[in-house]
Amino acid sequence: MVYVHNLSRVIIIIVFCNLQLIVTISPSIICNRIRGLSPKQKKICAESPDAFIALSNGHQLGALECQHQFKDNRWNCSEAWLKDIFGHFMVLGSKEAAFTYAIANAGVVYAIAAACSRGNISICGCDQYYRHQIAYQDKNFQPWKWGGCSVDIDFGIRFARKFLDAREIEADARSAMNLHNNQVGRKIVRKLLKKDCLCHGISGSCSLRTCWKTLPQFREIGDTLMMKYKKAKQVAAQNKDTGYNLVIRRSKIDKKPIMPKTLDLIYLEPSPTYCEKDIYLGSSGTHGRKCNRTSKGTDSCSMLCCGRGYITKLFHRTWQCNCKFIWEIMNVKCDICSERTEQYFCK
Ligand SMILES: *[C@@H]1O[C@H](CO)[C@@H](O)[C@H](O)[C@H]1NC(C)=O
Numbered sequence: 001m002v003y004v005h006n007l008s009r010v011i012i013i014i015v016f017c018n019l020q021l022i023v024t025i026s027p028s029i030i031c032n033r034i035r036g037l038s039p040k041q042k043k044i045c046a047e048s049p050d051a052f053i054a055l056s057n058g059h060q061l062g063a064l065e066c067q068h069q070f071k072d073n074r075w076n077c078s079e080a081w082l083k084d085i086f087g088h089f090m091v092l093g094s095k096e097a098a099f100t101y102a103i104a105n106a107g108v109v110y111a112i113a114a115a116c117s118r119g120n121i122s123i124c125g126c127d128q129y130y131r132h133q134i135a136y137q138d139k140n141f142q143p144w145k146w147g148g149c150s151v152d153i154d155f156g157i158r159f160a161r162k163f164l165d166a167r168e169i170e171a172d173a174r175s176a177m178n179l180h181n182n183q184v185g186r187k188i189v190r191k192l193l194k195k196d197c198l199c200h201g202i203s204g205s206c207s208l209r210t211c212w213k214t215l216p217q218f219r220e221i222g223d224t225l226m227m228k229y230k231k232a233k234q235v236a237a238q239n240k241d242t243g244y245n246l247v248i249r250r251s252k253i254d255k256k257p258i259m260p261k262t263l264d265l266i267y268l269e270p271s272p273t274y275c276e277k278d279i280y281l282g283s284s285g286t287h288g289r290k291c292n293r294t295s296k297g298t299d300s301c302s303m304l305c306c307g308r309g310y311i312t313k314l315f316h317r318t319w320q321c322n323c324k325f326i327w328e329i330m331n332v333k334c335d336i337c338s339e340r341t342e343q344y345f346c347k
């Protein structure tokens, strides 16, 4: 098992020491040390260590976004990323697992594509497809053409697929679920690409613009995946000779099976309540979690604490305030202000 801190230590060593030196001497030694990598992943790591660094950053980006999106929920994404970061990290085939795999893939595509367009990875750069010189017209008949550095999203997607799909070797229903959700995460990044433009022409007349494809804020990707998480579809495996086919579960068995859409997140098993700690279920429990007494949402004390109730802690804070310079005494005089706040924690 690899722990994130272990891995980031390896990466930090690579980044802070002379990159070329360590990497040219023995990328394969470093890659072999990272436990949890399959043989195929080790090979990819050794072949392009600079891309591997971006890949780790991307995984981290996904982890932070996952934690942001779920900060108010019982399952808050904090455990999922501690274990085995490039291997399997969630046992239960739940909706939460679906989100986790998708955001990890999105993070990797994002970081790789961003590093490529910054010129930080030797084997990729800008997307040459957008370099042809034809001029287009937008809907206001203003001319523009592709130019500058368009992000090479296809390289990012290919690299992430090669690396992250490589761990799905079991050829079972769960693998099929992971492969699907991995793909959702990668395709979302492509779907949310933006077009940035720059004006040319005498004194900003904008008679011609050049435009390029650029990445959105990663938050936008997180928000989109969160919407997909809320609408995730439960699927069941249809065992075919050709492998596993996942179809949407429906109440009537005799209805024709429906395949999930390409951009639907899918899951196999219903989620537990996440109220109690259960390592197998990927649940840390909510004992001791801070809750919000006035909220009506998932972070409310009733929801977060699962009906167990909460304890109130009083905090008293004092500080100097209303400070004024008094001429008569040639000095500053302040009042003492104080504030009592209450915080609530699940029993
Ligand atoms: C990318 O390259 C720049 C310099 O070209 C460097 O400062 C930066 O740290 C690099 N970033 C990564 C993630 O390697």
Ligand SMILES: *[C@@H]1O[C@H](CO)[C@@H](O)[C@H](O)[C@H]1NC(C)=O
Pocket (backbone or CB within 6 Å): 067, 071, 076, 078, 284, 285, 286, 287, 289
């Ligand atoms: C997430 O939940 C765990 C376990 O309940 C808790 O220790 C941690 O502080 C929570 N993280 C956030 C950001 O609330």
Ligand SMILES: *[C@@H]1O[C@H](CO)[C@@H](O)[C@H](O)[C@H]1NC(C)=O
Pocket (backbone or CB within 6 Å): 292, 293, 294, 295, 296
């Ligand atoms: C608690 O929830 C209310 C209502 O949603 C919100 O206005 C308030 O800022 C929240 N308090 C904290 C400490 O998050």
